[in-house]
Amino acid sequence: MISIPILPADDWTDYELLDSGLGMKLERFGNYTIARPDPRALWNPRKSQEAWVSAHAQYIRSSKTEGHWSSRLPPPSPWLIHYRHLTFRLEPTAFKHIGIFPEQAINWVWLDEIIAHTPLSILNLFAYTGAASIAAALAGGRVTHLDSVKSTLTWAHENAKLNRVNPQQIRWIEDDAMKFVLRETKRCNTYDGIILDPPRFGRGTKGEVWKILDHLPRLLTDCATILSPKPKFLLVNAYTADISAIALGQLVESSMKSHPGSVTYGELALKESGPDGRLLPSGIYARWTS
DSSP, rough: OOOOOOEEOOOOOOOEEEEEEEEEEEEEETTTEEEOTTTOOSSSSSOOOOHHTSSEEEEOOOOOOEEEEESSSOOOEEEEEEEEEEEEEEEEOOOSSSSOOGGHHHHHHHHHHHTTTOEEEEEESSTSSSSSHHHHHHOOOOOOEESOHHHHHHHHHHHHHTTOOGGEEEEEEESSSHHHHHHHHTOOOOOOOEEEOSEEEEEOOOOOOEEHHHHHHHHHHHHHTBSSSSSEEEEEEEOOTTSSSHHHHHHHHHTTTTTTTEEEEEEEEESSSTOOOOOEEEEEEEEEOO
């Protein structure tokens, strides 16, 4: 029988998944607690209703794509969170996110181990607020950080300063991922490692539509063409239920067929702090290494 790895991010001190259920999760970031939707939490919560309503802030949906925060207490200013040697600034946003995805700590550690203070050239696509870029840069990589949202790039730049990253180690690009990769192909620019964290749906800098099922296969094929002659890794994360870990792993394997190496894939999860550590599925990953 084939078993798919489940990697829980369970060594946090500043973060805690307190409870989950009925499409919600209750979390602690530092000393600040929030309740927000998570469609994968199909079961019943274990904590009392009192524990949930006492959260400092709750995200309330008004539609499938919109909502707002209702706060009993405003978050700290600045609202910072620490993981090992990393520090990130948090902020409630209109889309229920707050600036990091705690389950990604598994990949931050993996990047630190695989880069291992080697000056690899790394491309981070859909790079959001920069957690993976910063982890890679602090591990010794020279990172090209790309996102299509200017405000998110500004946030990522602030996080880099918080972590005292050498400004020469991260290049900041505001662009559409697919168009940038195609231009890099024409420019004959290559990378030793590529990180992709694509959304299910998104838009580029000029309104380009991104749909993960339609566009990820082509993007991965194009990414394979801009890897260096001796590449080190390719890492893909996905959060959509439209793709399984098996499908993502096999897609990466197919895209990387011209590069000798191996592919591993599985699920990421958050582990509740309760007695039996119930797992909340939090995305899938696929990793190619040479």
